[in-house]
Amino acid sequence: MQHNLAKPAIHAAALAFGLALAPASLPAQGFAGLGTDAEGFAIPQRGTALQFPADHGPHPEYRIEWWYLTATLSDADGQDYGVQWTLFRSALAPQEDEGWDSPQVWMGHAGLTTAEQHFSAERFARGGIGQAGVTADPFVAHIDDWHMTSHAEEGADALDHLQVHARGGDFSYDLEFIAEGPLVPQGDAGYSVKSPQGQASYYYSQPFYTVSGTLDLPDGPVKVTGQGWLDREWSSQPLAEDQAGWDWVSLSFDDGHRMMGFQLRGTEVFTAGTWITPDGTPTPLPDGAVQFTPLHHTRIDGRDVPTHWRIEWAEQDLSIETEPLNPNAWMDLSISYWEGPLRFDGSHSGRGYLEMTGY
Amino acid sequence: MTALILDTITKSFPSAEGPVRVLDGLSLQIAPGSAHALTGDSGSGKSTLLHIAAGLEPAQSGRVLVAGTDLSAQDDAGRAALRRGSLGLIFQQFNLIPSLSVAANLAFQARLAGRHDAAFTDHLADRLGLADLRARYPEQLSGGQQQRVAIGRCLAARPALVLADEPTGNLDEGTGDTVLDLMLELTAEAGAALLLVTHSPRLAARCDHRHHLRAGRLEGGA
Amino acid sequence: MTRIALTALMSHWVRNWLQLAMLLAGLALATALWSGVQALNSEARSAYATAESLLAEGTAERLDHPSGQIAQDRYITLRRAGWQVSPVVEGRHTLGSARVTLVGIEPLTAPQGAGPALAAQDLNAFFAGRAFAHPQTITEIGAHDLDLHPSDAVPVGTVLLDIGRAQEMLDTEALSYLHLLQTQPAGMRPLDTLAPDLRRVPAGEGAELGGLTDSFHLNLTAFGLLAFAVGLFIVHSSVGLAFEQRRAMFRTLRALGLPLRTLTACLAAEMLVFALIAGVVGLVLGHLLASFLMPDVALTLRGLYGAPVPGVLQFNPIWAASGLAMTLGGAALAGAQALWRLWHLPILAPAQPRAWARASARGMRLQGGVALALAVLAIALTLGGDGLLTGFGLLAAALLAAALAVPLVLAALLRLAQRGARGPVAEWFWADSRQNMPRLSLALMALMLALAANIGVGTMVASFRATFIDWLDLRLAAELNVMPASAQEAAALHPYLSDRADAVLPMMRVDATLKGQPGQIYAMKDHASFRDNWPLIDPVPDAWDRLAAGEGVLVNEQLYRRAGLQSGADTLDLPGVGALPVLGAYADYGNPLAQAVLTLPQFQAAYPDAPVRQFAIRTSDAAGLTASLQEEFGLSSAQITDQAHARDLSMSIFERTFVITRALNVLTLSVAALALFAALVTLAGMRLAQLAPLWALGLTARRLAGLELARALVLGALTMVLALPVGLMLAQVLLSVINVQAFGWRLPLQVFPADWARLALWAMLAVLAAASLPALQLARQGPADLLRVFSRDR
Structure with a gap:
């Protein structure tokens, strides 16, 4: 596995992010410390309408936030690829200040998966000094030279057309994302519940991107095309204390439907999902509607990671089995997890992205 | 002038059973030019008597006169001066000064006494058979040769009295006899008195006067 | 059998406990000085490592x-x-x-x-x-x-x-x-x-503390090694004498059937035990010594190099282990000769007290040869060598040659004295001194080394000090120095000061790499303060005018010598300016960095962003200006330094710099005195047989004791006389080779006879102290002890 060069003081950076490094050893804290209490920070409220373009920008009064892009790609020879570009924001205090006084800390993750290799890189930055940040209008999200910049036309949503760039020690990519459908609110009009106790986040997606661009790999540049999916989520306490991690998928069906589903692994498993029609109409799937069954585990760095799944939605007779492009798609960074592209078959077929944390 | 007068000398040494009186009111007179032998058993006090005569050790009572000078009236420096000027001492061993050559050793005491006579010293060296050894150092000499140097050094200073403590004790019989002959002959020639301490009656017999030390007093002789 | 043999061997030490004490003290002191110095070095080095790893491990x-x-x-x-x-x-x-x-x-x-x-x-x-x-x-x-x-x-x-x-x-x-x-x-x-x-x-560059301070640590190490060597002299002479004294015992033991192998093993074991005891004591002493000196070393390193070294010593087990290893090695070295001789001792060898002396006469010739060879090596190093290590090599060779020559020269002098002596006692005095030379020679060599080191280092420090004071008085021509807290404050201060002072000389600098060395470029305003007070080394004609005209640079002596520059012939590349001719060099003591000086306008053109770090101010009313600056600008007293304070500060840093050197100097001399004491004490027992005949011949014990004392003083004085040229040679090498290599400046040698007199006095006192105990014992010796000589078989 190839990954980042130029490693900074990783432990410092990870801690800065307010996230626990070893979630498995700290089950009570939940994965990456997301279960800590929300004192002083704003709490998502059901019934709050999302506001665009303002909500494309950062919400410093919330503890944690991300801009999360994934893409399933193929080159002219039919080789599959997966790309991830994520900017995390973590607040040490619920405000934004000037210069070095800013309590906002930024972390960038970039991943690139081929059938044989998985590349990853990360960046850290303090807020307030211009090294990293997000502006809603015009929309730019960046950390160092990594960026996600809007090229949307006047009047269109800022996220409709994005240029995306990231670079690691031995890979980089430049991709163009063009949305073929509308933004989709997740959960209850963007209010996404994460546990039976009611932990929740604001969550919306843009699942309808077509993608084109160039991947720079050690063997040279590769022209690729494919589909992309953007998740936007912010919260202050998205996980319950007993929740150790999650398994999350975004699926693009061959027939144009999209589906998001996740299970949060706690004392009880909590599931949720959204069924999205090709025109962007979402149907929230309540706890228990979707079922995740691991079929096959892969041994990665001493961990057993369930890289093959059966996902079922009994109500719609949906039953699919997923197959990762590369079962070793481990993001071996300061905060580590599995993230990679997949294909699925069964009652339906298509491509998607799988993220698994807390292993 | 009498060379040595010992007048009722007493000397005792401490021991586990109280003081042991080694010399008990002993008296002795030695005329100039006469040769006296002192014999006695081991531990009888022969050497102590000699040391007292040389001023090397004080007596507890009694008087010691060397060439007319009362030793008991002298301080350490005075006794040392007397040793330099009037006495000649010859021991069984360690007589010589190791850092000086034979020639320097021979002349040493005479020069200390301030009456160095090079011709006389050379004469003595010839007589003692040391003429060819003058440039040597003591450790390069045999025991007999060393003792001859000691005799030569002693006589070169023209002492009134020669005190010799077992001078041939370290030598084999033949060598010892030769050395003793030379000593007696040259002492007589120089007109010095001699007190020879020895355990050997054979050697004592070669002196004019013989004394035997027993129980702190002298027997015989005169 | 081994136990019985050991008991017999140990009985010697019970009877000669002072000799044993000397042996242990010598070894313990050698270990203490060496390990103490090593503790200082390793503490400082670990501090550099801390400094370098604070921000970035590795490179x-x-x-x-x-x-x-x-x-x-x-x-x-x-x-x-x-x-x-x-x-x-x-x-x-x-x-x-x-x-x-x-x-x-x-x-x-x-x-x-x-x-x-x-x-x-x-x-x-x-x-x-x-x-x-x-x-x-x-x-x-x-x-x-x-x-x-x-x-x-x-x-x-x-x-x-x-x-x-x-x-x-x-x-x-x-x-x-x-x-x-x-x-x-x-x-x-x-x-x-x-x-x-x-x-x-x-x-690595920028984290050059290690490189800059190397010379300092090499200095310390050299001192530690010198002290260790001096300590080993003590051990060697004690072991050698004990061997001589026990020769008869060895013979007897072997005659009684003790195998040579066992006997040798016993002696080696004895040495090992002594070394372990002394080593542990030495380590404790060394740690105490280092703890005592650490604050001064820290201040020196901070003052001289800005190296962040704590004034508190930490215990380090690796240091202790290496110190103990050094002790064992040293003891082995000191005892090897005795063991070798034991191994080759014929079982029935007669007691030959002079045999050793005669063997040592052969040794003397060999020693002379080695001394000559070392002297030739030293001369070769002087002619052909370069670099700090070569400098120290030269010093080591020269010192060792001089030390080895000491007994030979002393013997020759004594022979001369003997020839000129009048009177039997005088003759004996010189002859006897000569005969005992072999036994004292090691101690005298140690004394000579210590004295020479003292003279050399003392002369170096005093020369440096004299030069430094003159230089400092010239350098600190400005009555006041003001340090602005920020660029804004500097901008505000400049016109204010210009109105009130006779001259305002802004000090600006930028960091730069000069001839591959870390360095700084300074701006200099053309002013009489500099022209009058900065004597130049090798200046070109009209150097100051040409500098003012921007036609060249001045460099500090460090850069001038290290880079081998030649005024008028060489140029210096300045970033942002280009190559400029070198116009001359100036003395810049106490600064480890390379330095170049440009005229102010040229500097400002090249480095417009450089802030003013300091204003040097010429004024006749320093107190008034200070008061008004504090009042109007709220400057803290830390921001204003007056001339006297600056001078005091510099001098105190200077004095601190050599505190450690002086302390080690004194300690080395003390160890040498102890070496002499050890030699004299151990000799005293054997001397009785040599002195008793004289006593019997009419010299009082008191007089003999006086002569013994006189002998020690004469030998000490002669050694001091010999040490003088060696010390001056050492000072010359320190000033013109080591200092140039280590610091980059060459200083004129100045002689300070008053210091020599003081040292001579101390040396004589040390010798007197060393000789008086054996002499006192002799003076107090009763007739019985002396008489026993004549009746005791050796």
Whole structure:
């Protein structure tokens, strides 16, 4: 596995992010410390309408936030690829200040998966000094030279057309994302519940991107095309204390439907999902509607990671089995997890992205 | 002038059973030019008597006169001066000064006494058979040769009295006899008195006067 | 059998306990001095390592700007171009009652190091202002209002904190430099085009403390080694004498059937036990010694090199182990000869007290040969050598040659004296001194070395001091020095001062690499203060006028000598200016860095961003100006230094610099005195047989004791006389070779006969002290003891 060069003081950076490094050893804290209490920070409220373009920008009064892009790609020879570009924001205090006084800390993750290799890189930055940040209008999200910049036309949503760039020690990519459908609110009009106790986040997606661009790999540049999916989520306490991690998928069906589903692994498993029609109409799937069954585990760095799944939605007779492009798609960074592209078959077929944390 | 007068000398040494009186009111007179032998058993006090005569050790009572000078009236420096000027001492061993050559050793005491006579010293060296050894150092000499140097050094200073403590004790019989002959002959020639301490009656017999030390007093002789 | 043999062997030491005490003391002292010096060295080195690993473990490169400042947006620009760099802010700041270096880091982007690791303990608190400092620094700071936590990972005199807090406290918005992380992504715009004005400082440079302080530590090590060698002299002479004295016992033991192998093993075991005992004692003493000297060493290193060394010593087991190994090795060396002789001793060898002396006469010839060879080597090194190690090699060869020659020269002198002697006692006195030379020669060699080192180092220090005082008086021509806290304050102060002072000489500098050495470029305003007070070395004609006209540079002596520059012939490349002719050199004592001076207008044209660090002010009313500056600008007293204070400060740093040297000097001399004492005490027992005949012949014991004392004094005095030229040679080498190599300046040799007289007095006192106990014993010797000589078989 190839990954980042130029490693900074990783432990410092990870801690800065307010996230626990070893979630498995700290089950009570939940994965990456997301279960800590929300004192002083704003709490998502059901019934709050999302506001665009303002909500494309950062919400410093919330503890944690991300801009999360994934893409399933193929080159002219039919080789599959997966790309991830994520900017995390973590607040040490619920405000934004000037210069070095800013309590906002930024972390960038970039991943690139081929059938044989998985590349990853990360960046850290303090807020307030211009090294990293997000502006809603015009929309730019960046950390160092990594960026996600809007090229949307006047009047269109800022996220409709994005240029995306990231670079690691031995890979980089430049991709163009063009949305073929509308933004989709997740959960209850963007209010996404994460546990039976009611932990929740604001969550919306843009699942309808077509993608084109160039991947720079050690063997040279590769022209690729494919589909992309953007998740936007912010919260202050998205996980319950007993929740150790999650398994999350975004699926693009061959027939144009999209589906998001996740299970949060706690004392009880909590599931949720959204069924999205090709025109962007979402149907929230309540706890228990979707079922995740691991079929096959892969041994990665001493961990057993369930890289093959059966996902079922009994109500719609949906039953699919997923197959990762590369079962070793481990993001071996300061905060580590599995993230990679997949294909699925069964009652339906298509491509998607799988993220698994807390292993 | 009498060379040595010992007048009722007493000397005792401490021991586990109280003081042991080694010399008990002993008296002795030695005329100039006469040769006296002192014999006695081991531990009888022969050497102590000699040391007292040389001023090397004080007596507890009694008087010691060397060439007319009362030793008991002298301080350490005075006794040392007397040793330099009037006495000649010859021991069984360690007589010589190791850092000086034979020639320097021979002349040493005479020069200390301030009456160095090079011709006389050379004469003595010839007589003692040391003429060819003058440039040597003591450790390069045999025991007999060393003792001859000691005799030569002693006589070169023209002492009134020669005190010799077992001078041939370290030598084999033949060598010892030769050395003793030379000593007696040259002492007589120089007109010095001699007190020879020895355990050997054979050697004592070669002196004019013989004394035997027993129980702190002298027997015989005169 | 072994036990019985050991008992017999040990019985010697019971009877000669003083000799045993000397043996143990010698070994313990040798170990103490050596290990003490090593403890100082290793403590300082570990402090450098701490300093270097605070911000970046390994070899992170730096990007810096000649002005010493980088605007913060340059950092953002580089990051946004993909370069993995991390900002650092450094500056001097008064905190509580201490002047400290604030080091502000950005822990999220910093390369791995002790500093970021500290920050990571609680980043929230770190961002909010938590700071870290060495416990000693916290003590020095005293009262403060920081969230200050102790940590040994922070160098002394440094306070580590978040970059934002550091900028606030230093009142700056700029960065000092950027760490360039070791591994970088590919495909970015090159730094040459992105930031052509930033200098990429190779790894290691900038963290050159180790290199700069090497000479200091080499100095200490040389002293430690010298002391160790002197200590070994003691051991060697004690062991040698014990062997001589026990020769008869060895014979008897072997005649009684003890195998040679067992006997040798017993002797080796005896030596081992002594070495272990003495070694442990020595380590304890060494640690005490080092703890005692550590504050001065720390001050020296801080004053001379700015090296952050704590004044407190930590115990280090590796140091202890190596110290003990050195003791065992030294004991083995000192005892090897005795064992070798035992091995070759014929079972029925007669007792030959003079045989040893005669053998030593052969040894003397050999020794003379070795001395000659070493002298030739020293001359060769003088002619052909270069470099610090060669310098020390030259010193070692010359000193050893001189030391080995000591017994030969003394013997010759004594022979001469003997020839001229009148009277039997005088003759005996010289002859006897000569005969005992072999037994005293080691101690006398040690004494000569110690005295020569004392004279040499003393002359060097005094020469340096005299030169330094003259230089300092000229250098500190300005009545006042004012340090502006910021560029804004400097701008405000300049016109104010210009109106009120006779002259205002702004001091500006930028960091630069000069002839491949870390250095600085200074601006100099053309003024009589400089023309009159800076004597130049090798100046070209009209050097000052040409400097004022911008036709060249002046360089400091360090740079001039290290780079082998020649005024008028060579040029110096200055970043941003180009090559300029070298017009001359100036003395710049106490500064480890290379330096070049440009005239002020030329400097400002080349480095417009360089801030004014200091104003040197010529005024006739220093007190009045100080008062008005404090009143009108609210300058703290720390920002204004008057002439007298600056002079005191410099002098105290100077004096501190040589405290450690002086202390080691005194200790070495003490050890040498002890060596002499050991030799005389052990000799005293054997002397009785030599002295008794004289006593019997009419010399009083008191007189003999007086002669013994006189002998020691005469030998000591002769050794002192011999040490004088050797010491001056040493001083000359120190001044013209070692100093040039280590510091970069050459100093004129000045002689201080009063110092020699004082040293001679001390040396004679030391000799007197060493000789008086054996002499006193002799004077008090009763007739019985002396008489026993004549009746005791050896």
